[in-house]
Every structure is written in C-alpha cells, then in structure tokens.
Amino acid sequence: MEILDQGNGEIFSKITPDEFRRHMFAKAERVNLDKRMDLREAIGRFIKNGDYLSIGGCGFVRLPIAFVHEVLRRQLTFRMAAGTRTFDVDLLLDNDRITELDIGYILGLEMLGIPQYTRIHVSERLSRGDLKITEWSNGSMAWRHKAAAMGVSFMQVRSLAGSDTFRHSAAKKVKCPFTGEEVILVPALYCDACVIHVHRADKYGNCQIDGMLNEDLEKARSAKNLIITTEKIIDTKEIRNDGARTVIPQFYVDAVVEIPCGAYPTNMPGLYYLDLDHLKVYTRAAQDRTGENLKKYYRDYVFGTKDFNEYLEKCGGLKRIEELKKIELMEGRV
C-alpha cells in the first residue's frame, strides 16, 4: 500500500483491532450482570489517569457534565477526541486536564461566542508544547470512531483532501486498488475510555437516547471501558417492549450510573433545555483574560462543591430544572 501523501499529525491512540478483540472477549463474560454503581466507583474502576477519552453528546447537548466535574475534582488528565466539543472540553482545557487532543471543533461556545481566557491559555500551551494536537474535522473524527466500531484499522473518506487540515492530520493518501483513483484514509480511533449520558438504561446497560445521536453509538462500540450515566434506570422489560430503541446494547457497557440532570447545564432533548443563564455566567467569566474570574467560577461551582447535586443546588436546584423543563417542552413550538 504505497503512501502517496500523508499528514504530519501524530496519532494519539493506538490502532489495536486485535487487542480490542481480546478485551471484548473478556468483557462479553459479563452478560446480564448488574452494573449499577455510583459515579466515584465507576471512575475508580474504569477510568485511569492518562487514558485516551471520548465523551458523548455534541455542542451544548447531552454532555456528561456530572462526570466532567468529578474528574476535575480528581485532577485526572487525558488524551482526548474532540469533534464539536464546547463547554465540556473547555472545562478540561481551562484546568490543564488534557495533554493530547484530536481536534474537530474546540474553544467555541457556538452562539455564545468565544471564551477568551481559554483561547489564550490554549494558544500558550500549544506554543510551549504542553498541549499536543492533531487536526481533523467532525466528519473524519466520526468516521475514525466508526472504523473502530467496525473493528478495523482504517476507513476511506472523501473529505480532508487538499487542505491544511489534511496536512496537520494523520490521514494518508493512497491509490484505491479497485478503481485506481487516489483516496484518503483515516486511522481507526480505539478509545481507552468513553462516557455517555443517556435518557434511560436498564441495570445491565441497555441504553435508549432521544434526539440526535451524533457519533455516540460509534464511540460506545469502540471504547475499551464504557461508563453510562443515565437520567434514570428502567426495567429490562421496558427495554424489551421496544428493542428498536436500544442504541447501545449492554455488551459494551461497564458501569451504569444513575444521575438525574447529569447533563445540566446542557440540553437533554425532551427533558430539559440548556441553561442559557448559567452558560452565560461561565462565558462571562471566560472573557476575563487574566483567568481570575474563571478561577472563581471553578471555586464556586466545581472545586467548592462536593458533588454534582451540590452544583445543581447552587444553580437553582429543582426550581431551575423545572423552568428548563418548561422551556424544553414549549420550545419546539414557540
């Protein structure tokens, strides 16, 4: 397979189809095992410092914020996949919790503008070499996850070509052995760990998600260790009532953690809308280029809280959630 051209970016995750197979063989022993546990136990057992991590959701939607807060408190550091990450990856970047990053979209808060401190901080870390990055795009990141979810080592794509994004990626150009045309290949992305927040799961880890799925199904299927945080735990009978709704079957799941409102302040489709007020508190703090205001934000909301419930209380608790539910249910039709 002659390589005609290739990006100069680094591959931060190992391409290990056979090792993944062996890992899954052991995992498949845990069929119909009750995997319910609390967040601390799940992180303790299935997340290691230095892991290559991928997390679910997209933009300001269905982000596993309860999980992110807990790893911030534990000061765990990761290599990470980032196709359209916003608030979640910013929280980690602000606190130097990421050492290597595959970039689709970072540092943007979509409609809310730009977190100035985070941007400056990241630029500085890049200049110092404290943060390593490789460029990709949302599509190529999704396809990298998909290749791993298929159990292979690469995937052909038709984007990236001709751009500097390609030049700073780890993609390769080869000749298609069937058509003779030049094609782009991206390497499969096998993650050490993955965390996805879902609407409903049973105790074994059969999961249902409402709304957009992004590349969560592919991430779930290609991570060695998978933690599911869920709005609620339902009976397996309910799962069996409509198996077409099961987007992640239990075989991939290591831990099931019930965390109502675990995606707050981001949007949980059908349940609660994103909390624009709280996100603006963060965004305003991130405008302060000295980082002092952000430090206070983290003291108030993350490091000064013992768990996610305390954070929720500080943000207005059930009352605020009720308001966000109303906005969510009304919004489609305003």
Place this chain on the structure above:
Amino acid sequence: MEILDQGNGEIFSKITPDEFRRHMFAKAERVNLDKRMDLREAIGRFIKNGDYLSIGGCGFVRLPIAFVHEVLRRQLTFRMAAGTRTFDVDLLLDNDRITELDIGYILGLEMLGIPQYTRIHVSERLSRGDLKITEWSNGSMAWRHKAAAMGVSFMQVRSLAGSDTFRHSAAKKVKCPFTGEEVILVPALYCDACVIHVHRADKYGNCQIDGMLNEDLEKARSAKNLIITTEKIIDTKEIRNDGARTVIPQFYVDAVVEIPCGAYPTNMPGLYYLDLDHLKVYTRAAQDRTGENLKKYYRDYVFGTKDFNEYLEKCGGLKRIEELKKIELMEGRV
C-alpha cells in the same frame, strides 16, 4: 497500494462513487414530492432489463414478493446481490431471470430443505456458463453495501482470509498503511436498482420497518433507483411523531407503492407470519427434478395470475392472512 493477493471473481457492479454523487444531486431535487404510484408504473420508470438489482428482507422475511412476481411476468433479467436469499431468488433462478450473481447464500430454503430442481438447474447453468457467479459471504456482502452507502469505493473487513470463498471473490489483500498488517478489502457495491418492502411509509418515502433490518438501510442508501413497496401509507405527521423510527428517509426513494401483504408468503414481523403451507407447496414442487411440477406452480401462481391480488386470493385470500396474523401475534409466546 500494492496488491498482495486477490480473488479471481468478477465484479458485476461498477464502483462509481462520483457517478453516484451526480445521480444523487439530481435526485435531491425531488424533495417533498408525492411519489405514490402503482407497481407497474414504478417498475416501468425505475427498473431496466439488465440492471444490477438488490432486494430487501432476509431469509423468509419481508421479501418483496409482489415485486418479484411482477418482474417474472415481465420477464426482466438482472444481475443480483444475494446475501441470504431464499424464495425470492429461487423464483428468479428457476425462471432464468438472473445472469450474474454475487453469492452469500442461495438455493437453500433454510428449515424447509433444498429445492432439488433449482439446485440442478443452477449447477447446469453454471457448467454452461449461462450464469456467472462470484463468491462472497453474508458479512462481506453487507459490508459491500455499507461501503457504497458511505459513498466510498471499498471497505476493510476481517473475514474471507484464507478461504476458497476469498479465492473466488473479488476481494483483495493489501498492507494496512497505518499498522503494517495485512488486511482484506472488499469493493463497494453500488446497485442500479433496489426494492424494499416496509411496514409503513409516507407519500414522500419516509419509511419505518419493524423487526430485523438486515442490510436494507445500506441497500436503500446505495441504489440509484429505489422502489419502496409498503404495507400501508401513513401521514407525514405520523412520521414526525417519532423520527427515530425513520430508517429510510425520503431522499433515497423514487417510488412509494402501497401493497398490503406484499411480502406474502413470507413473514412480515408484527403483521403476519410466513405461510408454511404455501411454502411447502413450492418446496414440494421444487423436489421434482424434471421441473414439471415447478412449471405448474408458476402457471398456477405467477404467470396465470394477472396481479398479486389474484395470487393472494388463490392462496386463501383474507381468510388465510387472518390466520397468519393470529399465528404471528401468538407465536412469540407459544
């Protein structure tokens, strides 16, 4: 891309990602167009003699038999994809309606045994060179459809290696440019035409299917022309009530044909079970190695009927369908 080894099978379908793109560009103009029509018009407009055809369903389940009968009456001839085909492809093979065939599984009637005449007839056509075949497997056929549904020219797979199935396929072995390991590639399968029988569709072609999906989603997404036959047509409002159930969105669809019981005598999950009695009529006729009994079967049930409704009537009509509904609804729990 150095080819280390390759099968000697022929590729019967052209690998044409760019041509497919151009075709889809024209097709995407037909958004929110009412595509309802009858079966004859649909076949007349979207199926040509000599097309590479792929049809939906699997085994004895959700086969578009109404469509198959109509192309038999019209004596259309096809090249075809065959991953786990039974009754449908046997009907076409018995009548010499297939010239080139990508084989996953043919000539078997699963639990019902073997159609002796069909087997002998196919062996003879193979010996004479009247029927060309290439060997694949169900997985590699599904992945070939999937590659085309992704819009690329090939897909990496981990099966086929080492077997005579590989030797008589058109797969290739190359070295992975990322891992250096030897890997197998299969060519994308872009179909000229595809026909899928579904449970519900709206007039634009947004489709819902209950039960197994086989590789129907991939087939639908990689065919130039797609005919949907459906048990019933529903309002788009119903589609929008649960968009997660839409397995084929309208953009791929060219014709929507309402044919209640269009999969009879095969199983339509949730609606009617397969008609074991009628299938045994066929199987018994196929035991006669002279082909005479099968000739009579076709006279009685296909060529001697003007349309699918007449066939249904001959097989017991509504009364028989009601019985199959009862079996279907009872069966899971017998």
Place this chain on the structure above:
Amino acid sequence: MEKKQYNPIELMACIASRYLEDGRLIFAGTGIPMLAVSLAQKIYAPNLILVYEAGGISPEASMLPLSVADSRTTYRAICCANMPEAMEMLQKGLVTYAFLGGAQIDMYGNLNSTMIGKDYWHPQTRLPGSGGANELGSLAWKTLIIMNHNRRRFVEKVDFITTPGYLTGPGARERACLPPGNGPHLVFTELGIFDFEEKSKRMRLKSLLPGITREKVIAETGFELIISDKLNQEKEPTPEELKALREDVDPWRVVLSRGDNDQ
C-alpha cells in the same frame, strides 16, 4: 435392534446443548445449531445470548425461528439491529461461540458449504455458499460444528474451503491474516464429539455417543483421527431434554422431523 426413543437430530441437539457455556454470546445457523442453542437456553444456559445475523439480539421468543430473520428473532429482543452491526460484533471479538453446520469437514475443521465436485465451474452439486458461515468461523472465538458423520462428509480434503478452520495447521490462520487466537472448538455428530488437539490443530475424538464404538467412528471418518487418551462416553438424552425439545423448541417438528427417516 431396539428402536431408539429419539431420532439422530434429537440426539445431537440434546448432546450439544450440554456443552454451551452460560453467559456468553452465540451466533447459530438455522436448523440443528439453533435447536441445540434453544434447548440449552431452556435447561442449561438461561443467560446464553443469541445474536441473529439479520439483527435480532437476545429475543424472548420461545419457539424456534423458521428463518434466520423471522419475527421470533426480534420478539422482545433487547436490541433490534442489522446485519452490519451483528457482523461487527463478531469482528470486534464480542461473540464467544459460532455454531455451524456444513456439508464437508476436514481434519483441520475447514468447512465446505459451497459446492461438491472437483471443478468449481462444473459442480457436481451446487450448495448455498457461505451465508454468514465465513464470518462466524473467521471471527467468533470458538466455532462449534454440528453435522452428520460419514466418509462423504468427514473427508481428507474438502472440495472448497467455504469457512476457514485451522487451514493447513498451526499458525496458518494467522499467516492468512485472520484474527489470532480463535478457530474450531468442538464438532458434534451422531457418533461422537471431537475437539482439536492443541499442538497439531487436528481433529481429535473426545467422546463417544451412546452405543457407538471408536471403531465405528474411525470407519466413518475419511481422515486420520486423533483419539483422546481420556475418551468419554456421552449420556443418553434425558427425558427433560427431549420434552423441552419436542414441546417447546420445535413443537411443529419442522426441523426435528428431518431426523425421523434415519431413526
């Protein structure tokens, strides 16, 4: 000769059902493999998870599906998926067992279900082809095989390797670029149970079925068979097994009746 209380298909299904580990994922072909799995689920392995290649995962249906894809394969399934997803579960190593039939097998467990004859282009008999068998045998960790036993089926060299066993012996799968560490595990016939000797990867008689001698097995086998030092004797099908098989698994005797002629 005393008339047996069961036919050969019932016998094989009952015996094989005892060897299926609980709490594992399994793909099974239609026919006898499915019979054995369904029976095992009812008696020995309630948490044995069936995955059907067309997409049904772990259904609750109690009757045998008559087709690999029929509604019983998705009835109250925990997940209703599709062929690529099912095959990718295999490809990623999630599936412990594949359970297959076949028309011919050789001493390395290579399976033929494609054609009988010496010339591929002029087959004596054309068979269905791989179906999902090539993926099952290539990608599951342990392949179980169930088939009738005679010299036309247990052959020195299969006419066509549809599904790879150990190919030409130790290391051959890996050299062919198949995933490492898997392959044929057990073979069930109406005469015996066979495993594959660790070092040579050659088929070894491990256990005899009721009333069968090792000489009979050797006589019906077209290649040189290794005989285990600790040759076991299988127990007769139990009334509990036969009852579940006949009343619950295949009450219409769609598959079971195919063994009635040979009784």
Place this chain on the structure above:
Amino acid sequence: MEKKQYNPIELMACIASRYLEDGRLIFAGTGIPMLAVSLAQKIYAPNLILVYEAGGISPEASMLPLSVADSRTTYRAICCANMPEAMEMLQKGLVTYAFLGGAQIDMYGNLNSTMIGKDYWHPQTRLPGSGGANELGSLAWKTLIIMNHNRRRFVEKVDFITTPGYLTGPGARERACLPPGNGPHLVFTELGIFDFEEKSKRMRLKSLLPGITREKVIAETGFELIISDKLNQEKEPTPEELKALREDVDPWRVVLSRGDNDQ
C-alpha cells in the same frame, strides 16, 4: 449619518435568505448561516430541508437552535440520525448547499477557521478548527459563505486552509482528489455578494449591498477582486424579513444581538 433600521447581522441574514433555492438539502453552521436558512424557510423556501450534522433531519422547530445538536434540531424531525449518516449524505452527493462562516477567506474561496498567525505551532490566535466545515466545503455541491468583510478577513493568502475552496485555481480540487464538480458558490458579506468566475475560479463582486460602493468593497478586500460586468444592487431588508427574523427566528436575540455593537 442616518441610523439604519437593522444591524449588520440582520442585514446579511435577510439578503442571504433570498438566494436559497427551495426544495434542496442544506447543511448550515450555527450563527448567521442558520439565521439565514431559518428565515428563508419562513419566507422564500418552505421546502428547503435542513440537515444537522449531529443527526437531525428536517425538523419542524420554529426557533433557532442555540447549538448544532439541540432539541430543536430533532423536534418533529422526519428522521433522527447521527453524525456518520449526516456526513455520508454529504459524501454521497445528496446535499446541494453548505452554508459556512470563517475567519479568513482568499480569492479562491479557501477558508480558515483554525488559527491566525504565520506559525501553526505558535499561533497568534487559536480558533475552533474545522468542525464540520471541511466536510461541508469538500462534499456539498455548492458552498455558501457568510462573513464580515475587511482586509484582515479577505486576504491574499489564508494562514491555514481549514476548508478547501478552489485551492490554487481551476482543476486543483480534482487534482487533490476531492470529488469533482463542486466548490464555493456565493459569498455574502455586509458589503456585497460574490460569486466565482467560471474560468479562473476567482472571487467576483456580483452585487452591492444598499449604500455600498464598489470602491468601498475594493478597499476592504486584501486581494484583487474581479468585478462583474453586470453589477447588481441588493434591495434593503424588507419589513416582512425583519419581522420574521426578530419575532420568529431569534426572538431571544441570541445571535442577532451580536450585530448591535456594529450598528
């Protein structure tokens, strides 16, 4: 100077909305592109189908999503899919329009949203990166671009080609092995509308926004601009456009308010 009845974002959204063909599929980035598409759907193109990269296809939500993935993107959607599926719709040529923003653009429509500075490893400013833009610009048939117009943004050479335009000119996309026949189509700014000259693939001023002179456009552009022989003049935003934009599309003024400072 008379105070305008609209801010620059309102202006650009209204003008761009008029150029969107009905009955086509479109991917749009968050922010101004989405504003223009939502407005077009309400007034000019009721059958313009929005596809969101996270999976929402043709939702019925009336308010602007605040995130590319939020529940408004799947509200009563005809299909609720995922990122690979959405991206593969692009890859297979189903999507006519991509609608993008960017930090820098050059005369061939190459877009930068990755970093500002001369040294990639020591960026003056690090930007978000491609997001979905590389796929949109590589795979949609016609790329629409909307951005503010000044010499820091309309540059001779972008610091980083995040998303390919016509690269170095005619044939360059095809030589780079991008799919043939597509590329940048129109650029919308607060000063004018630009297309790409057929033969040279270079940006061409096609139409002036209300009150803007061609000299002003040239002065704010950092590369040599082709000027169309038939230069058009865009009409002011209509009361109907402004009402729909303000009352229906973005009633909370989440995006619209970002233009208030520049008014």
